[in-house]
Amino acid sequence: MTTTPEAGLGAMIRTWRNRLPPSAAALPVGPARRAVGLRREELAELAGVSVDYVVRLEQGRATTPSAQVVASLARALQLSTAERDHLYRLAHLVPPADGAISGHIPPGVHRVLTRLGDVAVAVFAADWQLIWWNRSWAALLGDPSGVPPQLRNFARERFPVGAGPVRLGLWPVTELDRDATDAAVVSDLRRATGRFPHDTRLAELIRVLSAGNQRFAELWANGTVAAHREDHKTIEHPSVGTVTVDCDVLTDGDSDLKIVIMTAVPGSADETKLQLAAIAGQPDPTNSSHTRR
Numbered sequence: 001m002t003t004t005p006e007a008g009l010g011a012m013i014r015t016w017r018n019r020l021p022p023s024a025a026a027l028p029v030g031p032a033r034r035a036v037g038l039r040r041e042e043l044a045e046l047a048g049v050s051v052d053y054v055v056r057l058e059q060g061r062a063t064t065p066s067a068q069v070v071a072s073l074a075r076a077l078q079l080s081t082a083e084r085d086h087l088y089r090l091a092h093l094v095p096p097a098d099g100a101i102s103g104h105i106p107p108g109v110h111r112v113l114t115r116l117g118d119v120a121v122a123v124f125a126a127d128w129q130l131i132w133w134n135r136s137w138a139a140l141l142g143d144p145s146g147v148p149p150q151l152r153n154f155a156r157e158r159f160p161v162g163a164g165p166v167r168l169g170l171w172p173v174t175e176l177d178r179d180a181t182d183a184a185v186v187s188d189l190r191r192a193t194g195r196f197p198h199d200t201r202l203a204e205l206i207r208v209l210s211a212g213n214q215r216f217a218e219l220w221a222n223g224t225v226a227a228h229r230e231d232h233k234t235i236e237h238p239s240v241g242t243v244t245v246d247c248d249v250l251t252d253g254d255s256d257l258k259i260v261i262m263t264a265v266p267g268s269a270d271e272t273k274l275q276l277a278a279i280a281g282q283p284d285p286t287n288s289s290h291t292r293r
Contacts, residue, residue, distance in 0.1 A: 009090040010058040016077040017043050017058075024078065026114035026134070038077075046076035048145050065091050068149045071103050075132055078107045101192070101199045102255040103131045109252055109259075118278040119261060120245075126192045126256035127202045128154040128185065130168060136278045140235060140243070140262060142170025155205060158185050161212030169235075176232040186219040187226035194225070195256060227251070233262070239280050240273040 018037035022029050027042055040058070044051040049069060056062035065073070070091050074084040084104055085095035096102060103125045105113075113121060113134065120140045122133035130144060130152040138144070144152055147168060156166040158181070175181045189206065196202055209216040231247040243264070250259040264270035 008060065009063060009087075010060045012087065012090060013054075013073065013077070014058045016079065016083070020077060024111060024114065025076070043073075043076055047072040048149070049073075063091075067093050071131075072149070075103070075105050075110070078105075078110045080107060099196065099198055101126045101129075101196050101202055102257075103129065104255070105132060105257065106252075109257070113259070116261075118275060119263060120274070120278070121259065121261050124154060124258040124260060126196060126258070127189065127199070127205055128258070129201075130154065131257075135281070137262070139277050139281050140237065140245075140274065141168070141173070144168045153205065155185055155189060155209060155216075158182060159209050159213040159216040161208055171238060172236040174234045181228075181231055182215065183219055183222075183224065184226065184228040184231075186216060186222075187224040188228040190220070190223070191225050191227060192256065228258075237273070237277055240276045243273045243277070244270050245274065 017040070018035075020037050022033075022035075022038060022042065025038065025042070025046060027038075038046075040054045041051050044054045047054075047069070049072065053062060053069075057065065067088070070088055070093060071084075074087055077083075079087060081104060088095040096104070105123060113123070113132070116134070118136050120134070120136040122137045123131050125131055133144060147166060151166050152168060153166065154168065157168050160166065189202075192199075192202055193206065206220070210220055211217075227249075229249050231249075233245050233247050235243045235245065237243050245262045245264050248261050248263070250261065251257065252259060262274070264274050
């Protein structure tokens, strides 16, 4: 694709960054702030890439970002579907095809998510690929950004394959009924195969888990089709202690995005602990007492 410098990849990223107010991304706006839109550092944090890489993209020194980086930038910049597809083409990539699982969060949904305040919330794609989380989620469960993007999948965490299991959170988490949660996740994945029968990423996930995890293979053989809607979890948080939360899963439209929200009973000690965890921020995972068991 040949474009003028003003319409190239770097220029468009800079234009979209400058138009997005920090309030739209739930970022604080201090009195000394000069930038109207997002700073490069803020875009880098939201997209999960380095500041240096954002600089190189905008300056035209990096011109071929991966599809995962492009998807992350599109979410961070809250692009429309047409703008997201344009960003893919500027990066010399084919936009996601119709009928494939989407990791795109519509701008309207993104605005709602950023207005949830201190509520711990994350968004998963139809195949349980983690695509977005807020600071409260990271403060409650541990920051998932240390996991390679292609492995940030809740099903991979539930049904580990190989010697190095995927861990999206840093702290120990248990469910009221682990077997029921396992069955619900597998049933939900089977439902996804009916909605997205030609999605290669989903097919590969099913293949890997079926071949590498006996528990998954047994549940998959049952053929149950259902959606995973709610759960109850207990988190051993290193700063505030044991926290019990309700985990509700909301689904967004045809893309089947899963919006996962962690809340506690109003007025309870668990609600106070949730608030304290959000205020305290992310504990230092290098502390040996914070290591997930």
